[in-house]
Amino acid sequence: xxxxxxxxxxxxxxxxxxxxxxxxxxxxxxxxxxxxxxxxxxxxxxxxxxxxxxxxxxxxxxxxxxxxxxxxxxxxxxxxxxxxxxxxxxxxxxxxxxxxxxxxxxxxxxxxxxxxxxxxxxxxxxxxxxxxxxxxxxxxxxxxxxxxxxxxxxxxxxxxxxxxxxxxxxxxxxxxxxxxxxxxxxxxxxxxxxxxxxxxxxxxxxxxxxxxxxxxxxxxxxxxxxxxxxxxxxxxxxxxxxxxxxxxxxxxxxxxxxxxxxxxxxxxxxxxxxxxxxxxxxxxxxxxxxxxxxxxxxxxxxxxxxxxxxxxxxxxxxxxxxx
Amino acid sequence: xxxxxxxxxxxxxxxxxxxxxxxxxxxxxxxxxxxxxxxxxxxxxxxxxxxxxxxxxxxxxxxxxxxxxxxxxxxxxxxxxxxxxxxxxxxxxxxxxxxxxxxxxxxxxxxxxxxxxxxxxxxxxxxxxxxxxxxxxxxxxxxxxxxxxxxxxxxxx
Numbered sequence: 001x002x003x004x005x006x007x008x009x010x011x012x013x014x015x016x017x018x019x020x021x022x023x024x025x026x027x028x029x030x031x032x033x034x035x036x037x038x039x040x041x042x043x044x045x046x047x048x049x050x051x052x053x054x055x056x057x058x059x060x061x062x063x064x065x066x067x068x069x070x071x072x073x074x075x076x077x078x079x080x081x082x083x084x085x086x087x088x089x090x091x092x093x094x095x096x097x098x099x100x101x102x103x104x105x106x107x108x109x110x111x112x113x114x115x116x117x118x119x120x121x122x123x124x125x126x127x128x129x130x131x132x133x134x135x136x137x138x139x140x141x142x143x144x145x146x147x148x149x150x151x152x153x154x155x156x157x158x159x160x161x162x163x164x165x166x167x168x169x170x171x172x173x174x175x176x177x178x179x180x181x182x183x184x185x186x187x188x189x190x191x192x193x194x195x196x197x198x199x200x201x202x203x204x205x206x207x208x209x210x211x212x213x214x215x216x217x218x219x220x221x222x223x224x225x226x227x228x229x230x231x232x233x234x235x236x237x238x239x240x241x242x243x244x245x246x247x248x249x250x251x252x253x254x255x256x257x258x259x260x261x262x263x264x265x266x267x268x269x270x271x272x273x274x275x276x277x278x279x280x281x282x283x284x285x286x287x288x289x290x291x292x293x294x295x296x297x298x299x300x301x302x303x304x305x306x307x308x309x310x311x312x313x314x315x316x317x318x319x320x321x322x323x
Numbered sequence: 324x325x326x327x328x329x330x331x332x333x334x335x336x337x338x339x340x341x342x343x344x345x346x347x348x349x350x351x352x353x354x355x356x357x358x359x360x361x362x363x364x365x366x367x368x369x370x371x372x373x374x375x376x377x378x379x380x381x382x383x384x385x386x387x388x389x390x391x392x393x394x395x396x397x398x399x400x401x402x403x404x405x406x407x408x409x410x411x412x413x414x415x416x417x418x419x420x421x422x423x424x425x426x427x428x429x430x431x432x433x434x435x436x437x438x439x440x441x442x443x444x445x446x447x448x449x450x451x452x453x454x455x456x457x458x459x460x461x462x463x464x465x466x467x468x469x470x471x472x473x474x475x476x477x478x479x480x
Contacts, residue, residue, distance in 0.1 A: 048407065060480070061480055089473070089474055089477055091429065091451070091473065091479050091480070094429070094471050094472070094473065095403075095407075095451060095453075095471075096404075096407070117369060119369070140367045140368075141367065141368070141369065142368065142369050143368035143369050143370045144368070145378075154385050158385065158386050159470055161386075161389070162389055162390060162404055163404075163470075163471065165389065165404050165407055165408060166389060167353065167365055167366060167367040167368075167388045167389040167391075167408065168366070168367050168368035168369075168388070169368065169386075169388070170366070170368070170370070170375070170378065170384060170386070170387050170388075171384070171385040171386040171387075172378070172382045172383060172384055172385065173383045173384075173385050174382055174383060179382065182381045182382050183381075183382075185381070186377055186378070186381055188374075188378075
């Protein structure tokens with residue numbers, strides 16, 4: 001494992017992580033893995049090439065390829081030492097044979113299980129890693145609406161969708177809540193929805209050291225309002241029996257279990273939480289944080305900590321809309 | 324995005340006829356959408372024409388489907404992705420590159436090769452389809468977009 005010097009963590013962040021990881025050894029493991037560079041993971045673009053062919057192509061280049069999860073042969077780890085940026089500059093990447101994506105970031109789509117012919121909404125879709133992953137599983141059938149509010153990020157999204165040969169997708173530019181209101185008026189409903197919400201990004205410390213600098217408690221206190229509004233609006237346009245994944249790349253309970261608990265109360269009798277099957281070690285959602293107590297149902301949510309699987313950190317909840 | 328123009332069955336067939344003449348492509352499933360006067364997009368999703376129009380009337384649509392080609396002087400210049408999507412049907416006007424030419428091509432350079440053709444050609448190297456170029460008397464013009472090019476100093480393998 002390649003280690004590096006990391007910026008200083010803010011004391012309040014450390015204190016909060018200690019409260020989440022009460023076992024001293026667990027906390028130390030967490031702190032230690034933050035110093036280690038994340039693994040180089042890629043996802044084979046099934047629209048263009050089979051995992052077997054891609055693996056052979058990359059091995060021919062001299063890259064050492066490992067398939068971490070047998071059930072998902074399209075997900076690969078490049079174990080060779082590469083030049084900085086080499087993954088993104090390789091011919092196979094330029095031609096769209098693979099997408100560079102962190103392992104934990106692949107989990108929301110694994111949990112959503114997109115099927116050919118599904119009608120799917122990716123509400124906060126840029127830069128497109130999860131949209132392309134869903135499309136790859138749908139073989140360009142069904143329909144994905146990829147919504148994004150920022151024009152700058154839409155350009156990146158469109159570029160990634162194009163490189164990956166995604167043809168079943170419509171890109172819209174609208175604030176997420178306003179998007180859902182318009183869609184509701186049109187009486188369009190989705191089989192599956194992904195709300196990969198804007199978050200404080202605590203789980204991305206290994207790959208994005210700027211998060212060390214940007215982290216502040218004010219953001220964590222403000223974001224849940226946006227997150228709750230996004231999922232509340234999205235649930236309104238989910239089909240009966242449809243499924244919605246709410247995910248963040250943060251550990252902050254206010255943005256995770258706090259949001260889920262609010263939704264369970266707000267949509268009581270209309271939605272339920274589903275168990276999530278993932279190919280990694282994942283922990284249950286927590287049922288209390290600071291002075292707040294959450295529904296015991298929230299144990300069905302999933303917390304992914306970097307030290308458990310050598311990934312980034314993530315949080316997932318899967319809702320089913322009741323008939 | 325400019326207003327979408329969803330092509331009629333006749334307009335779509337007209338494009339396919341051109342693609343058949345140029346490259347042997349005879350069938351494309353999906354809705355053809357035109358943006359501006361030249362750029363062609365292919366949407367393979369299950370939304371119907373009516374649903375796409377309904378969506379456009381209510382929301383700002385940035386893109387429908389994938390950019391697959393451009394109408395240029397009564398012919399179609401396929402984009403890199405257009406070539407990839409339709410590669411299984413391409414039987415005509417394929418130009419096989421050697422490694423050195425393929426590297427130059429993927430770096431965005433024009434290839435000074437006399438092909439004796441004045442047409443769009445599909446560039447291919449070692450089984451990989453590398454897009455579409457415009458052959459003229461002296462050279463093959465390169466349309467590989469900047470974000471898909473190999474960096475100078477990088478090699479194919």
